[in-house]
Amino acid sequence: MKILVTGGAGFIGSHLCDRLLGRGHTVVCLDNFNDFYDPQIKRRNIQDAQKSPNYTLATGDILDTAFLDSVFAESFDVVVHLAAYAGVRPSIDNPSLYQKVNLEGTVNLLEQCRRRDIKKFVFASSSSVYGGRTEVPFRESDNIMKPISPYAATKAAGEAICHSYHHLFGIQMHLLRFFTVYGPRQRPEMAIHLFARQLLEGKPVRLFGDGESSRDYTYIDDIIDGVTACTENCHGFEVLNLGGSRTTSLKRLVEMISEQMGIAPVIEWLPNQPGDVPITFADVSRAKAVVGYEPQVPIEEGVRRFCQWKKALQ
Numbered sequence: 012m013k014i015l016v017t018g019g020a021g022f023i024g025s026h027l028c029d030r031l032l033g034r035g036h037t038v039v040c041l042d043n044f045n046d047f048y049d050p051q052i053k054r055r056n057i058q059d060a061q062k063s064p065n066y067t068l069a070t071g072d073i074l075d076t077a078f079l080d081s082v083f084a085e086s087f088d089v090v091v092h093l094a095a096y097a098g099v100r101p102s103i104d105n106p107s108l109y110q111k112v113n114l115e116g117t118v119n120l121l122e123q124c125r126r127r128d129i130k131k132f133v134f135a136s137s138s139s140v141y142g143g144r145t146e147v148p149f150r151e152s153d154n155i156m157k158p159i160s161p162y163a164a165t166k167a168a169g170e171a172i173c174h175s176y177h178h179l180f181g182i183q184m185h186l187l188r189f190f191t192v193y194g195p196r197q198r199p200e201m202a203i204h205l206f207a208r209q210l211l212e213g214k215p216v217r218l219f220g221d222g223e224s225s226r227d228y229t230y231i232d233d234i235i236d237g238v239t240a241c242t243e244n245c246h247g248f249e250v251l252n253l254g255g256s257r258t259t260s261l262k263r264l265v266e267m268i269s270e271q272m273g274i275a276p277v278i279e280w281l282p283n284q285p286g287d288v289p290i291t292f293a294d295v296s297r298a299k300a301v302v303g304y305e306p307q308v309p310i311e312e313g314v315r316r317f318c319q320w321k322k323a324l325q
């Protein structure tokens with residue numbers, strides 16, 4: 012297939028491009044290399060992919076409709092839309108930017124799909140759409156109308172507009188709710204990567220809340236298994252959780268990273284952050300039934316692999 016991956020130089024996108032190329036697909040990676048974190052990291056992420064004759068890089072912004080016209084001058088079998096401003100906390104300071112890129116950018120891509128008769132669209136949604144609730148596990152049928160950050164709200168709204176395009180124009184639509192993804196190339200500001208860096212630099216590990224907040228962490232290879240299976244084998248309209256389906260407390264997470272790094276942590280406790288949810292936990296039974304998704308990498312092993320990668324970079 013010929014597949015457009017937006018945000019293809021980022022953490023998840025670059026792994027996805029690598030996997031799709033390995034499976035014989037032709038990939039166009041669209042990315043604007045913004046400075047949400049160091050763009051050099053994104054350049055590095057795509058170094059291997061760029062060696063493939065089946066890989067093309069389209070550098071530009073999903074808000075630039077003339078640029079999108081030129082990219083969509085060729086046709087695609089599937090668009091996998093990962094480009095977004097990610098991260099809950101910065102969205103509270105800059106909601107308009109999040110709204111613009113995450114929502115208007117998504118509409119721009121959907122419009123291209125409608126005009127060019129592209130049959131399939133895969134959208135990166137997020138566990139954050141489930142809001143600040145504590146009843147777990149989270150199921151796709153749960154109400155998502157109470158997001159607690161602008162970022163989460165843009166993802167819930169993105170899902171809604173995707174549904175409209177499915178309904179109106181018959182575009183097959185797969186809305187994938189990722190649960191905290193980690194592994195090599197993870198964004199530098201995310202928990203795990205941030206804690207590992209603080210340990211390596213001999214700085215205190217700064218933890219928000221009492222350490223009991225829990226997340227369902229998903230190893231990058233498992234996420235890529237799920238996204239690839241949906242890209243290749245899913246049909247119609249689907250909303251699917253892609254998670255590790257296990258929760259780990261913040262305290263336990265830091266213990267695991269410290270063990271792997273061989274560095275005892277000095278913890279600096281800080282108050283809870285607005286916008287942060289207390290727990291995430293994915294019920295992945297629907298993803299298993301629809302595309303055979305089954306997370307393979309438990310957190311202990313994933314953290315070990317991540318720390319190995321991080322230490323090798325030093």
Ligand SMILES: NC(=O)c1ccc[n+]([C@@H]2O[C@H](COP(=O)([O-])OP(=O)(O)OC[C@H]3O[C@@H](n4cnc5c(N)ncnc54)[C@H](O)[C@@H]3O)[C@@H](O)[C@H]2O)c1
Pocket residue numbers: 017018019020021022023024041042043044045047053071072073074092093094095096097098112116135136137138188189190191192193198
């Ligand atoms: N990493 C996670 O744990 C997680 C969890 C839930 C959802 N998601 C979603 O998955 C997607 C990928 O996340 P990631 O962690 O790989 O983030 P990332 O920041 O590493 O990747 C996003 C990429 O999109 C690009 N981009 C941003 N705005 C753009 C624009 N206007 N035009 C073109 N390119 C643009 C960035 O340069 C970046 O390379 C995002 O949609 C994110 O919201 C991620």
